[in-house]
Amino acid sequence: MEQHVIVNEKTIKEQIIKLNEIIKNNKLSKLSNELEKILFNELKAGNEIREISVGGFGDEKHLYIFLNKTFITKIVKNYNNIKYIEINDPHYWKAEYTDIKNKQTIACPF
Template sequence: MLNNDEKIISSFTGKLEEILTLELNAGNRIRETYKGDWPYAGCIMLFLEKPFLTPIQRSIEGVVFRNVNDPHYWKAEYYDKTMNQFLCCGFGGVPDFSNM
């Protein structure tokens, strides 16, 4: 764990909190938390260690799912536009550059 701020974790709400709970129950872990002004002012972000382990939910009102797939950042993310919250997942280990 790099930086896990319990205040940030407890402020995570709504549909992304539900997805986070499912992910933690499936065996994923929070790797890091962030609160700041990137990419949007006042946003909070939670980063999971592994790729999402539960089925991707693409039709949640107000929530955008995106495959980022950038080893410099993260694999995928949910963004709740109303709550200004991100739930991001990592690659779960060393990135595989063999297919690039």
């Protein structure tokens, strides 16, 4: 698993630029529109990206975006192609939005 800590990137613009560099360098799919909307709303609400990882859990092309805080915005469970899951496992994280088709996950801690 390739990890990128980007907590030093404080502005939304800086975080998105870093995320797009990681996506490009790893030849991953661009964030789906739904996940992009979720991520932007979280960042706009004051959350920050803590870490971005590529690979892991048996899939070397899966993109994981880990936030600093639990989800701030209202949880939406009916996005097209996006699955919201409450993991609630202290070894992993509290909850996630996952785009299974594009292998992308936004996760939040406890």
